[in-house]
Amino acid sequence: MADSAQAQKLVYLVTGGCGFLGEHVVRMLLQQEPRLCELRIFDLHLDPWLEELKTGPVQVTAIQGDVTQAHEVAAAVAGAHVVIHTAGLVDVFGRASPETIHEVNVQGTQNVIEACVQSGTRFLVYTSSMEVVGPNVKGQPFYRGNENTPYEAAHRHPYPCSKALAERLVLEANGRKVRGGLPLVTCALRPTGIYGEGHQIMRDFYHQGLRLGGRLFRAIPASVEHGRVYVGNVAWMHVLVARELEHRAALMGGQVYFCYDNSPYKSYEDFNMEFLGPCGLRLVGARPLLPYWLLVLLAALNALLQWLLRPLLLYAPLLNPYTLAVANTTFTVSTDKAQRHFGYEPLFSWEESRTRTIRWVQAMEGSAQ
Ligand SMILES: NC(=O)C1=CN([C@@H]2O[C@H](COP(=O)(O)OP(=O)(O)OC[C@H]3O[C@@H](n4cnc5c(N)ncnc54)[C@H](O)[C@@H]3O)[C@@H](O)[C@H]2O)C=CC1
Numbered sequence: 001m002a003d004s005a006q007a008q009k010l011v012y013l014v015t016g017g018c019g020f021l022g023e024h025v026v027r028m029l030l031q032q033e034p035r036l037c038e039l040r041i042f043d044l045h046l047d048p049w050l051e052e053l054k055t056g057p058v059q060v061t062a063i064q065g066d067v068t069q070a071h072e073v074a075a076a077v078a079g080a081h082v083v084i085h086t087a088g089l090v091d092v093f094g095r096a097s098p099e100t101i102h103e104v105n106v107q108g109t110q111n112v113i114e115a116c117v118q119s120g121t122r123f124l125v126y127t128s129s130m131e132v133v134g135p136n137v138k139g140q141p142f143y144r145g146n147e148n149t150p151y152e153a154a155h156r157h158p159y160p161c162s163k164a165l166a167e168r169l170v171l172e173a174n175g176r177k178v179r180g181g182l183p184l185v186t187c188a189l190r191p192t193g194i195y196g197e198g199h200q201i202m203r204d205f206y207h208q209g210l211r212l213g214g215r216l217f218r219a220i221p222a223s224v225e226h227g228r229v230y231v232g233n234v235a236w237m238h239v240l241v242a243r244e245l246e247h248r249a250a251l252m253g254g255q256v257y258f259c260y261d262n263s264p265y266k267s268y269e270d271f272n273m274e275f276l277g278p279c280g281l282r283l284v285g286a287r288p289l290l291p292y293w294l295l296v297l298l299a300a301l302n303a304l305l306q307w308l309l310r311p312l313l314l315y316a317p318l319l320n321p322y323t324l325a326v327a328n329t330t331f332t333v334s335t336d337k338a339q340r341h342f343g344y345e346p347l348f349s350w351e352e353s354r355t356r357t358i359r360w361v362q363a364m365e366g367s368a369q
């Protein structure tokens with residue numbers, strides 16, 4: 001792939017390239033991959049910002065398509081050297097049916113793998129998730145664990161189930177012969193909770209805080225640590241992996257890597273306040289305002305209401321039994337596997353990640369400042 005004749009001629013495909021993470025991967029590739037000659041962006045919905053990318057030296061091809069449609073995926077993959085598969089249905093709120101989540105996340109991933117095999121594309125990077133590991137249904141803590149930490153990964157919710165199945169498909173496909181006879185090289189990246197510019201849930205919390213007169217009310221004990229990673233560093237990791245898979249296929253093929261950086265270990269809410277605080281919001285309470293049993297009851301009530309109202313309207317609040325369990329279970333990562341295997345160092349320091357995220361929140365309409 002990298003011989004001198006082809007040095008500047010790489011074709012990359014990013015599925016889900018218009019999503020929160022996908023957009024950062026796309027922009028990072030354009031900045032950091034000098035060998036790129038064409039960047040294909042495949043997504044169900046194409047965003048207007050793609051237009052501004054089309055004026056640069058790299059050919060940017062926007063492809064409106066659905067990963068569940070094998071023929072659309074095959075057409076997009078044909079001739080690509082590397083596929084970064086970030087497209088997915090990220091739904092832990094019950095907006096989509098379990099069948100749809102499975103179809104997009106599992107069948108969609110299978111379609112991407114088959115398209116690589118059929119078209120002779122050798123390098124596939126899959127965006128997996130920490131959710132593949134946990135938190136599990138028993139709520140057992142995963143405290144600063146790494147890729148080898150033993151943990152009982154038991155899931156019931158459709159989203160982690162689908163991510164775990166899809167990740168397995170990707171890893172099992174490593175070594176399959178692609179068209180032309182060479183082996184497919186795959187690996188999976190497992191981000192913890194991603195934050196940064198474009199993060200929808202952060203936006204939701206910000207607007208909720210504004211509605212509540214600049215206050216948010218603590219729901220989860222400050223002692224519960226939740227792993228977070230800056231979107232720019234997750235994107236950078238994808239770009240590095242995509243680049244290094246070719247040179248270190250024997251080491252990296254079939255491997256999983258947690259995505260990490262120097263973001264501090266904090267509870268989900270305290271971490272959000274790192275950005276929302278400087279934008280004028282305040283977190284009320286050193287301890288949760290409501291007892292945990294009441295939150296469990298409210299979450300169950302929300303699930304019941306969702307089910308009852310489904311024929312009439314979509315009721316999908318942030319709080320449900322699953323999100324409560326995830327938010328209330330310690331899950332943090334401490335690893336250097338990505339550094340050891342492909343030389344990853346975070347591109348953005350914590351200070352820079354924080355500043356960029358704060359600036360983005362401040363720029364939102366209706367800033368509390
Ligand atoms: N947001 C987070 O904290 C984390 C996300 N992830 C994973 O990262 C990936 C990206 O997630 P986000 O950017 O947060 O989500 P997102 O919803 O912002 O982006 C997903 C993109 O995939 C596209 N997509 C959905 N269904 C599709 C289909 N059938 N065909 C083609 N495109 C489709 C969407 O239009 C969207 O642009 C996902 O695979 C997710 O599982 C993993 C860990 C944490």
Ligand SMILES: CC(C)CCC[C@@H](C)[C@H]1CC[C@H]2[C@@H]3[C@H](O)CC4=CC(=O)CC[C@]4(C)[C@H]3CC[C@]12C
Pocket residue numbers: 090092128129130131192193194201219220268318319322323324326327
């Ligand atoms: C009011 C509640 C008590 C708090 C609600 C917060 C939740 C909405 C979020 C807490 C943890 C989040 C998840 C976590 O960061 C891991 C994830 C990984 C993914 O791959 C997809 C997103 C998510 C499941 C993320 C979703 C929101 C939370 C559950």
